[in-house]
Amino acid sequence: MDPFYGLQRCRVTAVSSFSAILMAALLILYRTGGKSSPQFDLPNQPRISHHTAVHLQRLPSLGFMNGTDFMWQVPESPKAVLLLAHGCNGKASNFWDASSSCPNCVGLPEERLLVLHALERKFAVIAISSLGKCWSFGKEKENVKWILQWWIDENKLQNLPIVALGASSGGYFISALAAEARFSSIALMISEGVFDSMDIPKNYPPTLFVHMPKDRRRMELIQKNMQNLRMKGVRVKEVRCMELPLTPHFLWDRMPWLDQSFSVQLFELLRERGFIDEKGYMRRDGRATPWKEALKEKHFSYEKNRWVDHIQEELNLAYGYHEMTTLQSGDIFSWFESHMR
Template sequence: MATETRRRDLTPPRVMSLVPNSSPSPLYPASQIQMSGTTRRPGKPPPPSHAAKRLALRLTTPLASLALLLCAAAGVLLYSKTIPASQIVGRSKESSTASTAPSSPTVESIEGARAIWELPAAPARGVLFVAHGCRCRPENFWPPSQRCPGCVGLPEDVAITARALRRRFAVLAVASAGDCRSLGKEVGAAKRAIQSWTAKNGLGGLPVVALGASSGGYFVSRLAAKMSLAAVVMMISEGVFDPAGAPPGYPPSLFLHMPKDYKTAALVGRNVKMLRSNGVEARELQSLELPLTPTLLSDRIPGLDHGLSERIWKVFSEEGFVDERGYMRKDGRATPWKNAVVKRGFWEEVSQWAKHIQEELNLAYGYHEMTSLQNDEMLNWIEEHLK
């Protein structure tokens, strides 16, 4: 993925499996660093005023109720005509990955590489190219469906795709040639794939944005030096740059990282300064840890029910995997949660969600994981740079 000096990031070291027959995580093992975090709980809505109560009593007559229903129906009809349905569905859960997921992907080979893509319901305003990390794949960004039965649909990945589609971005993901991406010929191949795909689908005149996570972040940082991009997003990655710095015309750059990964955070800070000194707009976003609650998993993983989420949370509480505030004591990859579930006797129910749960546990700990927590802030920044 990176140069010889960054081989630690090219091929992550193996993590000793904590559960029999479990596959190693595609992300780095975490250092055991404790960090504090804060959360805000929404306050309760104020009680209705006396005037509101009197008004409610007056609306209990049949005639008044009928009038109220007609007004409400008219309001819904008017609202549905002014806002696309894709933006209405799931709006109450904008902060959750359980909102409306993409459902119409196309799987095909582009320039000899396996690719998955989807167009938004409304005319596209831009193209989002997403580059996965080591030992990951495009299928993580779409849920299983008739059009993509092999898709995995990891919650954070799908949330990024879904939000981008709702914001009218055409989304394209191309598989790496190996476990990790190379930074030589593969960069040129990705450029050709993007150009041929946009031309074929009538998107050739639209601005292109590239987003890459982990090794994908290194990849898109190099891609941005080889083709015209409106913006580039490096997630949990500091990018790879030539010693001379960024080349002329390098696009605005956003680094979305987790500060608990202090080595990457320090390198991100260094590269932000370098880019700015080269006249490139550069911004830094941080994704912090969050507490594990009884419904966090069901709130963020579509299809996982509240009851199962609560049972898993109870295991974490009883085993001491979380502290008194609910924060993970260790990285999800270093927490023997699978063994604990097996011991409780309900692993069969959990096994189909193991990869999804693992991603959310890593996210909760806040160390080197895909994150959709800053989706809106990230996409707002991207939209500011569309030409």
């Protein structure tokens, strides 16, 4: 059997209440001058130090063309080009931290990590904002193809393979764009694509589906589309991403600008209000959990409240229903690298 027709799962070991308490104690010890708490790696998650992150992501470039903005960064000796398409209500600046070159950048935790992982793997990265709230499929495809080609020519990247990743609405868009653009491979995140409304060409690129099976309807559509793509001779693979338990250090691990004490305090608040179960799993999606109201009642400072969108993303990720994720970056970039042409 073709190895790229296989299935990879994202597994996370459940953390018991005792373990959660132990890790909280270790974090308190760290803050009071004791030894640093141990790091617990999540599956397939490349570890990127804060120093490396600053080095890799310090100077993104910005552009505006054809009615939309875009951002990019090219590492030394790039080996491929990666096009990123955000989900609804997203924008290119979500993928980079605020800096002197982009003071209005947002740096959402999963988006920024995706760029960091790409740069570390020597992918030149470009993210383009959609013209509207979500991606459309008419002139917007021509718009993105034009910007992408201009940027490739401008940066002398013509000889590199091109890959693309889109999440949610961006996944629908990339699946449609891939029928016309020259991609070596694509990854569709939390998106089944628009294959039921398009003619799949013979040279359609190898396609990786990164999805969360808790969304059963989407999973069924992905299975159907994978089968249809196989029948057309397209190489396909899926990565299933399961829910994962929160721990006292989870948010601090994902968002290095948060201090450890706040990460512990928020974990305790979620536990106190019953928003997580005894093993640390979210009882409901982060969007449907009134954790923001709970924060206000506890009178957390504005400095903490300014990160609510970032925290929201991580709580959604933990619930594992529909969110951008970089926990499977190793699988995603291995897929890209195995289909360079």
